[in-house]
Amino acid sequence: MHLLVCLSIVSLLAAGSSAGAVRTMRYTSRAADEAKAWQKDVRTRLQARLRIDDLLRERNRIALDPQRLSSVDQGSYTVEELEIRATPGRRIRVIVTLPATQKGPGPAVVCMGGHGSDWHSAYDANTVSKDAARAKADRIYGGFGTALAAKGYVTISTTVSQHEIRETGRLLMGERLWDLMRCVDYLESLPQVDKARIGCAGLSLGGEMAMWLGALDERVAATVSAGFLTKMDHMEQNHCLCWKFDGLRELVDFADIYALTAPRPLQCQNGLLEPPSQFYVPLARAAMEEVRAIYRDLARPENVVLDVHPEGHVIDLPGLLYFLDKHLQRGITVWLLNSCIVR
Numbered sequence: 001m002h003l004l005v006c007l008s009i010v011s012l013l014a015a016g017s018s019a020g021a022v023r024t025m026r027y028t029s030r031a032a033d034e035a036k037a038w039q040k041d042v043r044t045r046l047q048a049r050l051r052i053d054d055l056l057r058e059r060n061r062i063a064l065d066p067q068r069l070s071s072v073d074q075g076s077y078t079v080e081e082l083e084i085r086a087t088p089g090r091r092i093r094v095i096v097t098l099p100a101t102q103k104g105p106g107p108a109v110v111c112m113g114g115h116g117s118d119w120h121s122a123y124d125a126n127t128v129s130k131d132a133a134r135a136k137a138d139r140i141y142g143g144f145g146t147a148l149a150a151k152g153y154v155t156i157s158t159t160v161s162q163h164e165i166r167e168t169g170r171l172l173m174g175e176r177l178w179d180l181m182r183c184v185d186y187l188e189s190l191p192q193v194d195k196a197r198i199g200c201a202g203l204s205l206g207g208e209m210a211m212w213l214g215a216l217d218e219r220v221a222a223t224v225s226a227g228f229l230t231k232m233d234h235m236e237q238n239h240c241l242c243w244k245f246d247g248l249r250e251l252v253d254f255a256d257i258y259a260l261t262a263p264r265p266l267q268c269q270n271g272l273l274e275p276p277s278q279f280y281v282p283l284a285r286a287a288m289e290e291v292r293a294i295y296r297d298l299a300r301p302e303n304v305v306l307d308v309h310p311e312g313h314v315i316d317l318p319g320l321l322y323f324l325d326k327h328l329q330r331g332i333t334v335w336l337l338n339s340c341i342v343r
């Protein structure tokens with residue numbers, strides 16, 4: 001009897017210590033096939049914790065059912081606003097830009113804004129109408145969606161800045177991510193889009209969502225995650241905790257989530273004017289060192305880049321365009337440009 005009591009106490013203590021464990025699935029350097037097995041395992045665990053595993057299984061049976069709300073000719077591209085079906089019971093609004101002339105399927109980018117943003121934030125006032133306050137708040141994005149549209153990319157954006165859960169039983173981060181996956185579904189349905197050349201880009205919370213989308217949706221061929229790379233211990237302070245959910249810290253840190261993107265191209269951007277309390281460059285450099293390990297193990301060390309730029313919490317637009325052109329555009333001209341331009 002005493003032995004049983006003692007064993008119970010020991011197991012309780014063990015349970016207590018495991019409940020406090022963090023980053024149990026941390027990536028450490030290993031052989032390529034083991035690295036891929038690690039990615040598959042971590043992806044599966046995260047999908048379950050994000051409560052989107054059922055939607056992923058059902059995805060092909062959930063019709064997109066697009067409904068166009070408006071269409072505006074902007075010369076070299078058209079701007080459409082639509083509603084698409086996110087889940088059987090929920091629809092979302094998206095903005096899509098389509099090039100006016102195109103020889104065949106081309107590249108596309110999912111564009112994401114941060115806290116306080118909406119589905120128009122990645123675009124400047126030449127593309128979408130916005131009031132003065134919104135235009136001022138959106139300056140940090142540098143109109144990167146408009147810049148991509150003008151270069152002939154198909155682009156899509158939806159709102160991910162909400163802090164309320166929209167469907168019972170879901171998770172905030174899971175709903176945000178799922179809506180972005182549905183944006184990829186919609187891009188794949190368009191004849192103008194080359195399915196092998198779909199990228200994603202975002203700043204701040206949008207950079208976080210780019211991390212998640214690149215990590216968990218293997219259809220994403222290139223990711224730009226701006227103003228987000230850091231460590232979870234740091235994000236526990238001075239920041240909205242909407243990034244956190246049950247079971248996340250027990251499994252991974254941000255570097256491990258980014259590691260799920262490998263060997264697909266990944267650019268993180270952090271500005272030198274970010275203060276120590278925010279997305280501080282020395283922390284980003286340390287986290288990036290952890291991300292680099294899996295790119296080396298998968299023999300693509302050149303595919304991961306930390307773009308440290310001289311500004312603050314903003315998109316480095318030239319850096320973003322250079323990286324996405326390099327990995328999503330094709331043709332001798334782009335190859336020559338990429339070979340000749342030194343940044």
Ligand SMILES: [Zn+2]
Pocket residue numbers: 115163240241242243
């Ligand atoms: Zn938040």
